[in-house]
Amino acid sequence: MSTTNADTETETLTDGFHLIIDALKLNDINTIYGVPGIPITDFGRYAQAAGMRVLSFRHEQHAGYAAAIAGYLTQKPGICLTVSAPGFLNGLTALAHATTNCFPMILISGSSEREIVDLQQGDYEEMDQLAIAKGLCKDAYRILHAEDIGIGIARAIRAAVSGRPGGVYLDLPAKLFGQVMNAHAGANSLVKVIDPAPRQLPAPEAVTRALNELKNAKRPLIILGKGAAYAQADADIRAFVEKSGIPYLPMSMAKGLLPDTHPLSAGAARSLALKESDVVVMIGARLNWLLSHGKGKSWGTTPKRFIHIDIEPREMDSNVEIVAPLVGDIGSCVSALLSGLGDNWSAPPADWTSALREKVETNVARMAPKLRNNNVPMDYHGALGALRTIIKERPDAILVNEGANTLDFARSIIDMYQPRKRLDVGTWGVMGIGMGTAIAAAVETGKPVLAIEGDSAFGFSGMEIETICRYNLPVCVVVFNNNGIYRGTDVNPSGGPDAATTVFVKDARYDRMMEAFGGVGVYATTPDDLTRAVNEAMDSGRPTLINAVIDEKAGTESGRIGNLNPQSVVSKK
Numbered sequence: 185m186s187t188t189n190a191d192t193e194t195e196t197l198t199d200g201f202h203l204i205i206d207a208l209k210l211n212d213i214n215t216i217y218g219v220p221g222i223p224i225t226d227f228g229r230y231a232q233a234a235g236m237r238v239l240s241f242r243h244e245q246h247a248g249y250a251a252a253i254a255g256y257l258t259q260k261p262g263i264c265l266t267v268s269a270p271g272f273l274n275g276l277t278a279l280a281h282a283t284t285n286c287f288p289m290i291l292i293s294g295s296s297e298r299e300i301v302d303l304q305q306g307d308y309e310e311m312d313q314l315a316i317a318k319g320l321c322k323d324a325y326r327i328l329h330a331e332d333i334g335i336g337i338a339r340a341i342r343a344a345v346s347g348r349p350g351g352v353y354l355d356l357p358a359k360l361f362g363q364v365m366n367a368h369a370g371a372n373s374l375v376k377v378i379d380p381a382p383r384q385l386p387a388p389e390a391v392t393r394a395l396n397e398l399k400n401a402k403r404p405l406i407i408l409g410k411g412a413a414y415a416q417a418d419a420d421i422r423a424f425v426e427k428s429g430i431p432y433l434p435m436s437m438a439k440g441l442l443p444d445t446h447p448l449s450a451g452a453a454r455s456l457a458l459k460e461s462d463v464v465v466m467i468g469a470r471l472n473w474l475l476s477h478g479k480g481k482s483w484g485t486t487p488k489r490f491i492h493i494d495i496e497p498r499e500m501d502s503n504v505e506i507v508a509p510l511v512g513d514i515g516s517c518v519s520a521l522l523s524g525l526g527d528n529w530s531a532p533p534a535d536w537t538s539a540l541r542e543k544v545e546t547n548v549a550r551m552a553p554k555l556r557n558n559n560v561p562m563d564y565h566g567a568l569g570a571l572r573t574i575i576k577e578r579p580d581a582i583l584v585n586e587g588a589n590t591l592d593f594a595r596s597i598i599d600m601y602q603p604r605k606r607l608d609v610g611t612w613g614v615m616g617i618g619m620g621t622a623i624a625a626a627v628e629t630g631k632p633v634l635a636i637e638g639d640s641a642f643g644f645s646g647m648e649i650e651t652i653c654r655y656n657l658p659v660c661v662v663v664f665n666n667n668g669i670y671r672g673t674d675v676n677p678s679g680g681p682d683a684a685t686t687v688f689v690k691d692a693r694y695d696r697m698m699e700a701f702g703g704v705g706v707y708a709t710t711p712d713d714l715t716r717a718v719n720e721a722m723d724s725g726r727p728t729l730i731n732a733v734i735d736e737k738a739g740t741e742s743g744r745i746g747n748l749n750p751q752s753v754v755s756k757k
C-alpha cells in the first residue's frame with residue numbers, strides 16, 4: 185500500500201493484517217485452520233492471497249483439533265483462527281485438548297473493542313476472551329499495537345513449542361488489523377524465532393543414576409508415550425530399545441514408533457509386563473489414569489523402580505516416587521542412555537524376555553481366528569481384522585481412531601508399523617477429534633488417511649465431511665455403525681416413548697451423507713465389502729465414507745474402561 189503525505193513524499197505503508205501474515209510466514213507457518221467472520225474474514229482472504237493455505241471448517245472445534253494434531257505432526261504450532269466470543273469458545277475445547285496432550289498450537293481469535301468490553305457496554309460478541317483462555321492453555325497474550333505484532337507472534341510460537349509443548353491463546357482486537365504503520369519499520373519489527381525448542385541436555389549424574397538402575401534390573405520394561413513420538417528421535421529410540429534388549433510397551437499414539445510386530449514389543453502381553461517388571465523406563469509418557477497412576481492392581485505386587493524421561497521437571501514424582509528422574513528432551517536423554525550402555529552391556533535375563541515373548545505369541549495366536557471371522561452382521565473383530573490387513577499392506581497410511589469399543593478394539597487389533605501414524609482421542613479420550621484430525625493429517629503429510637469411527641464419535645464432527653470433499657482430501661472414513669453408544673440395544677427403562685439414552689436411529693445411512701457432498705458412499709455388511717471399499721478409496725484418493733454395519737449387541741459398556749463408571753447402590757440399570 186502506498187500513500188502521499190503532506191510533504192508529497194511517498195511512504196509505503198503496511199497494516200495489522202499484513203504484519204500478522206508476514207510474521208507467521210517468516211516463522212515457516214503456512215497453514216491456518218479456521219472459520220471466517222467478523223473481524224477476521226479479510227484476514228483469511230489476505231492470508232490466502234499471500235500464498236498461505238487457509239482451510240475453512242464448518243465449526244471451530246474441528247479446526248482446533250486440526251491445528252492441535254498439525255502441531256503434533258510437525259513440531260510447529262498449528263494455527264486455529266476464529267471470530268470473537270462464540271467462535272473463540274468453540275475453539276477453546278481444542279486449545280485445552282492440545283495443552284492436555286502437550287501438542288503445540290496457537291488459537292488466534294479476533295476480539296471486540298477493549299474500551300467497550302472492559303466497560304461491559306455490550307459490544308458485538310463482547311467477551312473478555314484473554315481472561316477466559318488463561319486457565320486453559322500454557323500462555324495467553326493480547327496484541328494492541330501493530331508495532332508489537334512481531335514480538336507478540338514470536339512469544340506465542342516460543343511458548344507453544346518450548347519445554348513441554350502446549351496450547352497458546354493470542355487475542356487480536358478488531359482495531360489491530362486495520363492499524364497502519366510504515367512498511368519498512370513494520371518489516372523490521374518482525375521476529376524470526378531462533379531455536380524455538382532448544383535441546384535440553386540431561387545432567388550427567390542423572391544419566392549415570394538411570395544407567396545404574398537399569399544395570400541392576402532383573403525384569404526391566406520401557407514404556408513409550410506420545411511424547412516420544414512427538415520428539416522425532418525415532419532412530420535413537422529404536423537403537424536404545426534394540427541395544428538394551430529391554431522389552432517395551434507403546435502407549436496408544438506411540439504405536440509404530442517401533443513396528444508393533446517387533447520381537448521386543450510386549451504390547452500383546454501388557455498385563456504381564458506391568459505386573460512383573462521391576463525397573464520401568466518411562467519415555468515421554470505420564471503416569472496418569474492411562475497407566476493407573478503407576479500403582480494398584482494392574483501394576484501387581486512386584487515393587488517398581490521408575491526411571492522417567494521428560495522435559496517437564498514437575499512431571500517427576502507426580503504419582504509415585506521416581507528413583508531416577510531424567511529431565512531433558514527425549515532425543516538428548518535417549519542418546520545419552522544409548523552411549524552409556526557401552527560395549528559390555530548385557531541384555532536382560534532371558535527368563536524375563538522369553539516369558540513375555542511366549543505370552544505375546546499365545547495371545548496373538550488366540551486372537552487370530554477371531555480376526556478372520558466372517559460373521560454378518562460384522563463384529564468388531566471381523567471388521568477390524570479386515571482393516572488390520574489394509575494397514576499392514578499400506579503402512580504409511582495414517583490411522584485416525586475414536587469411539588469406545590471402536591477405539592479400544594482397533595488400538596489392540598491394528599498393528600502399526602511407522603511412527604506418528606496412529607492419531608486418536610488422546611489423554612482425555614475426547615469424542616469429536618475425528619474429522620479435524622483426519623483433515624490435518626491429510627493436509628500436513630499428503631498421505632492417505634483411514635479414519636475408524638464409532639457412530640457416536642463420528643457424529644461429533646460429521647459435518648466436516650463437507651470440508652473433506654471441498655478440499656478433495658484423500659480421507660476414507662469407516663463408521664462402525666452399531667446403532668449407538670457402546671451398544672445399540674438399550675431400551676428406555678421407564679417404558680416410555682423416548683429412545684434410550686445411548687441409542688440412535690436404527691440402520692442410519694451415514695454413507696449417504698458423504699454422497700450429498702459429492703464423495704463416495706459405501707454400505708458394507710461383510711469384511712470383504714469393507715476390504716474392497718477401503719482399498720478402492722485408498723487407491724483413488726477420493727473422499728469416501730463406508731457405513732460398516734456392526735452387530736448392535738457386540739460392544740460392551742464404555743469399551744474397556746467400564747470400571748471407571750460410578751455405580752449406584754440404590755438402583756439397578
Ligand code: ADP
Pocket residue numbers: 284285286348349408409410411412414415435436437438467468469470471472474493494495496499512513514515610611
Ligand atoms: P501418553 O498418553 O502416550 O502416555 P503423555 O501425553 O501422557 O503420553 O506424555 C507425554 C509426555 O511427553 C509429557 O509429559 C511431555 O512433557 C513429554 N514430552 C513431550 N515432548 C517432549 C520432548 N521433546 N522431550 C521430552 N519430553 C517430552
Ligand code: TZD
Pocket residue numbers: 586587588589590591612613614615616637638639640641642664666668669670671739743
Ligand atoms: N463427549 C466427549 C466430548 N467425549 C467423550 N468421551 C464422551 C462424550 C463420552 N463418550 C465416550 O467416552 S465414548 C462415547 C461417548 C459419547 C461414544 C461411544 O460410542 P461409539 O463407539 O459409537 O463412538 P462404540 O463402538 O459404539 O462403543
Ligand code: MG
Pocket residue numbers: 638639640664665666667668669670671
Ligand atoms: Mg457405536
